[in-house]
Amino acid sequence: SAVISQKPSRDICQRGTSLTIQCQVDSQVTMMFWYRQQPGQSLTLIATANQGSEATYESGFVIDKFPISRPNLTFSTLTVSNMSPEDSSIYLCSVEMGGGANVLTFGAGSRLTVL
């Protein structure tokens, strides 16, 4: 299975600032996703990162708040813009290898705390 590296692993941010999270995969993958895990909650899909085109956002998430890039098949970034304390969460990158595997592999996550 793929090995996913996320950076930063954790950060403390000030209200109103923006932070970009990087996701690097050790092999080319078909699908890349970004999830959010709010404190004590389950995971919610933010968007699908599409290579070479705009990300596909789920209901309740917008590009202005969570811009995503995916310049190639092994790398993606998620930016959390104009942060507020409500954005304090773990953000996880996830990939699906394709080929009918039908299994998602997750990175270790980036834990953001917004003061």
Added chain:
Amino acid sequence: GDSVTQMEGPVTLSEEAFLTINCTYTATGYPSLFWYVQYPGEGLQLLLKATKADDKGSNKGFEATYRKETTSFHLEKGSVQVSDSAVYFCALKDSSYKLIFGSGTRLLVRP
């Protein structure tokens, strides 16, 4: 829409006790079902999966059987260890790309 319901935690057990974490689902099609585990400070790891009715997924002593008639995918282990302490997520994936998670169940195993 599709959804997953898990029993609320935390579940506290003594080492070597039997574990059951209940999971039921609602889906219009024939989803694949998964259990993921999240150890403290780590990301999610796939524990086991089942892709069709009556399939049994198993890994590391954990088992779960895809029961279409009861729309359930309960996680079981005959003898838990302290190292099994983690949060367990039940999830489903239908024909779309989206993985839908339950709320998670925290398991604490005491020596």
